[in-house]
Amino acid sequence: xxxxxxxxxxxxxxxxxxxxxxxxxxxxxxxxxxxxxxxxxxxxxxxxxxxxxxxxxxxxxxxxxxxxxxxxxxxxxxxxxxxxxxxxxxxxxxxxxxxxxxxxxxxxxxxxxxx
Amino acid sequence: xxxxxxxxxxxxxxxxxxxxxxxxxxxxxxxxxxxxxxxxxxxxxxxxxxxxxxxxxxxxxxxxxxxxxxxxxxxxxxxxxxxxxxxxxxxxxxxxxxxxxxxxxxxxxxxxxxxxxxxxxxxxxxxxxxxxxxxxxxxxxxxxxxxxxxxxxxxxxxxxxxxx
Numbered sequence: 518x519x520x521x522x523x524x525x526x527x528x529x530x531x532x533x534x535x536x537x538x539x540x541x542x543x544x545x546x547x548x549x550x551x552x553x554x555x556x557x558x559x560x561x562x563x564x565x566x567x568x569x570x571x572x573x574x575x576x577x578x579x580x581x582x583x584x585x586x587x588x589x590x591x592x593x594x595x596x597x598x599x600x601x602x603x604x605x606x607x608x609x610x611x612x613x614x615x616x617x618x619x620x621x622x623x624x625x626x627x628x629x630x631x632x
Numbered sequence: 633x634x635x636x637x638x639x640x641x642x643x644x645x646x647x648x649x650x651x652x653x654x655x656x657x658x659x660x661x662x663x664x665x666x667x668x669x670x671x672x673x674x675x676x677x678x679x680x681x682x683x684x685x686x687x688x689x690x691x692x693x694x695x696x697x698x699x700x701x702x703x704x705x706x707x708x709x710x711x712x713x714x715x716x717x718x719x720x721x722x723x724x725x726x727x728x729x730x731x732x733x734x735x736x737x738x739x740x741x742x743x744x745x746x747x748x749x750x751x752x753x754x755x756x757x758x759x760x761x762x763x764x765x766x767x768x769x770x771x772x773x774x775x776x777x778x779x780x781x782x783x784x785x786x787x788x789x790x791x792x793x794x795x796x
Binding site: 521523524527531604605606607608609610611612613614615616617618619620621622623626 | 638640642648650652654656657658662663666672675676677678679680733735736753755759
């Protein structure tokens with residue numbers, strides 16, 4: 518898992534339309550026309566989003582020249598979710614320890630007669 | 633006071649920010665001190681069960697810091713950055729980078745507010761991704777979806793289950 522891959526994944530996920538496209542693909546493969554149906558944006562705009570998702574390795578395009586169905590590739594999503602989980606856990610546990618340590622410091626201050 | 637105020641809250645007000653808040657039963661000056669001196673940082677910085685064998689802090693604007701967090705098996709994780717702004721006892725701004733992922737740098741603003749003897753730390757991490765810097769995200773459709781990363785993570789999990 519490289520930084521570049523993680524950045525690419527998060528950048529691809531930053532857009533609500535692209536997240537909606539991925540959520541749709543989670544239920545099965547779809548053509549560009551099918552993917553564009555729920556949106557008010559144009560087909561070229563959807564194609565542009567698909568290119569971003571493809572570059573990020575989040576979708577695969579079929580070889581059938583006519584349909585070129587899209588399908589979800591979930592591996593980078595797992596990496597992104599894992600990174601977020603680690604980030605949260607790191608700070609959660611650090612702050613828990615800080616909480617405990619602050620109590621120790623305050624007890625010490627009282628003992629030393631400061632304040 | 634309800635215990636829930638002592639839990640970590642994580643939100644994302646924009647696509648590039650992670651905001652964490654947490655309240656502590658201690659006055660602001662003390663919290664600030666615990667965040668600004670190596671002797672204190674060693675006691676709490678890093679996950680449970682980790683130690684901080686390296687904790688170098690040059691606590692002044694422009695000053696560098698470097699931490700090495702180590703687990704019980706001796707695996708080491710190094711972090712580094714630079715203090716950008718220091719306003720005792722209210723605010724610390726630093727750059728933050730995990731050396732294992734060079735290039736992924738965030739600018740973290742940590743503000744301390746005190747109320748009724750309790751101090752709340754609000755930490756805002758602003759991520760600067762390569763793609764955003766290069767202007768590759770020009771879809772013009774981003775409206776700053778205020779989605780929490782938690783909810784995003786849940787969505788991701790659901791999507792993975794569905795595709796598995």
